[in-house]
Amino acid sequence: ESELIQTNLEDVLKAKGLEDEVQVVTTGCFGFCEKGPIVKILPDNTFYIEVKPEDAEEIIEEHIVKGRQVMRLLYTDPDKKETVSDAKNMGFYKKQIRIALRNCGFINPENIDEYIAREGYGALGTCFEMTPQAVIDVIKESGLRGRGGGGFPTGLKWEFASKNDADQKYVVCNADEGDPGAFMDRSILEGDPHSVLEAMAICGYTMGADLGVIYIRAEYPLAIERLKIAIAQAREYGLLGKDILGSGFNFDVEMRYGAGAFVCGEETALIHSMEGLRGEPTVKPPFPAESGYNGKPTNVNNVETFANVPVIINKGAKWFSAIGTDKSKGTKVFALAGKINNVGLIEVPMGTTLREVIYEIGGGIKDGKKFKAVQTGGPSGGCLTEKHLDTPIDFDNLIAAGSMMGSGGMIVMDEDDCMVSMAKFYLDFTVEESCGKCTPCRVGNKRLYEMLDKITEGKGTKEDLDLLRNLSGVIKDTSLCGLGQTSPNPVLSTLDNFHDEYIAHVENHK
Ligand code: SF4
The missing domain is CATH 3.40.50.11540 (NADH-ubiquinone oxidoreductase 51kDa subunit)
Structure with missing residues (x-):
């Protein structure tokens, strides 16, 4: 679709004899995936969202020829109900500092x-x-x-x-x-x-x-x-x-x-x-x-x-080093996904809180639902809950909270998500991805997965919960590499933070 938008913009410019005055350039990602495709007009920084190929004519005619913004393609702040044309005034971008992503959305990466x-x-x-x-x-x-x-x-x-x-x-x-x-x-x-x-x-x-x-x-x-x-x-x-x-x-x-x-x-x-x-x-x-x-x-x-x-x-x-926290300097890029309004790629200073990321940058939970947890660090990380929302994000705080930074995946879950199923999802991934070289990871994760499967099917017992915890500890302590050493983290963090959900599953077992 974005290629078609570019072609249409170029065709319209040509038809109007403007091809030498206005350049259409493809850039890397702006980060605001939720509102893409995005067309940004320079030098006035007007940021058009959810652009369709058929909008090309109106953008060129209205904006370039007549000097008027196309209001229906501008972003509207959901809280203030105000229309915003410059990205730096949008909630999604306001708290971001783009260092690693400094050129994404600015330059043509092929030039x-x-x-x-x-x-x-x-x-x-x-x-x-x-x-x-x-x-x-x-x-x-x-x-x-x-x-x-x-x-x-x-x-x-x-x-x-x-x-x-x-x-x-x-x-x-x-x-x-x-x-x-x-x-x-x-x-x-x-x-x-x-x-x-x-x-x-x-x-x-x-x-x-x-x-x-x-x-x-x-x-x-x-x-x-x-x-x-x-x-x-x-x-x-x-x-x-x-x-x-x-x-x-x-x-x-x-x-x-x-x-x-x-x-x-x-x-x-x-x-x-x-x-x-x-x-x-x-x-x-x-x-x-x-x-x-x-x-x-x-x-x-x-x-x-x-x-x-x-x-x-x-x-x-x-x-x-002036950016960030005591021991975690600079910024971190996160891929914000799951049940969040503004899915996208963000870069924030270390020390930004989860609340700022989820509610200010992420625009809150989809469909007005209640926040339940956020998984950071992917299959190696853990889930963080309501009580961690004001934790400043950095390498050490996330580990202290029972998760980890990982490479930067952040998946948000709402009140409808089952945390046992979430742990099972990650274990399924780990079982698939284990290289099989060492027994604790190759066999242990499979057994963990089977137990989780039994529990989500309503066939588990309270004893299984103890077994889950014990086996998780053995896998962490005895696996050869980081994959096995961290693979039980989603299980352990959900056992700690959502024990009642595990209990509800095993109590279904008559
Ligand atoms: Fe392979 Fe690492 Fe798992 Fe051992 S812990 S099986 S080395 S992926």
Whole structure:
């Protein structure tokens, strides 16, 4: 539909002889999925929502020719009943700070000039005037932590990789986004692929690596296509390849395609898959910084982590660390989904509360229903309830509340949702995605699923609830990798927060 909107806009402009004065540009996602497709008119920033291909004539005739806004396509604030034409005055955007998503919705991701016009590749040039250690120090001081879910300090990770000497080192970008409901990385790659390429080159410069590899799931064809275009353009501009910007530093980027296995998001499994082996995790140490891809020092970062790097170099560590909470700096991108009015992709400063995310940015619960829970961290996370609504979101607070940040999926549930079924849904996913290498995860999760199934069928007993808890503990303690170590979290958090629902199910059993 959006392609048809673009074609129609171009056709109408041509018919009116305006094709040289007005440009129609495709950008990445604006984030406000609920109200898409979106057409934004510059320079006056008018934001038209839910545009249909047949609206093209009216938009050009009214807005461009006559200078009048098309009122029926403007956003109306549901509370104040006011019409808003500029996105920055909409509840959905007001509390957002877009750092990782800074260029999504602004530039044509297939045109490197537009990236360069917004300070693109300037950070790479700045880094060449610094020592590799000085660049690492900036990233360390910024407080940036891994956005893939682990929350490990990025600068420290880079430092480990830089200190290991080898004839060959690698930078790997983990774009194997696999949580149900999560599309943060996809959006960044589709909307701003150069930001990731630039950051990978910066990382390569700090650790002495001349090759970057993006491991991306094959189910992301648009992201793959845009990355391919971006890599070709960066090579053409001398921003990838030999002697970048006359610095003497060589760096190029290749891609590897994942077949959609969730476990390949774990860095050792990802590296095995890149090597053509089965995507199975192995015990750490050795960490990839010491022995990773092809047995060489490798730094693996997630897409969103990389997307933050050029801005930190451009604006400084202090600027970045002033945003967020004590131990979680900057912003976090979340994919807001489920029973919420404003489904979409958001980026908020760390420390924003769940209440602000759900009610102010998300516009509240669909159909005026009551909020029941929000699942953060996908199948590895837990559900947070009414009592957590005022918890500032950061890495540590979410863990303390019994969930986790994960990569950024946020699924909202209302009063009609059954929390036992929700836990069963995630377990079903985990059983499917377990690589099967270790018994607690391979067999234990299956048994957990069977118990949940029995309970939701009304055939469970109170003893089953104790068994659920005990088996969950064993799986967490004895599984080899993060997938198994966190897979019982949805069960445990629903047992803790919605025990009455489990009781109601087992009491149905006569
Ligand atoms: Fe594989 Fe699960 Fe064991 Fe991880 S915990 S290695 S996914 S079986």
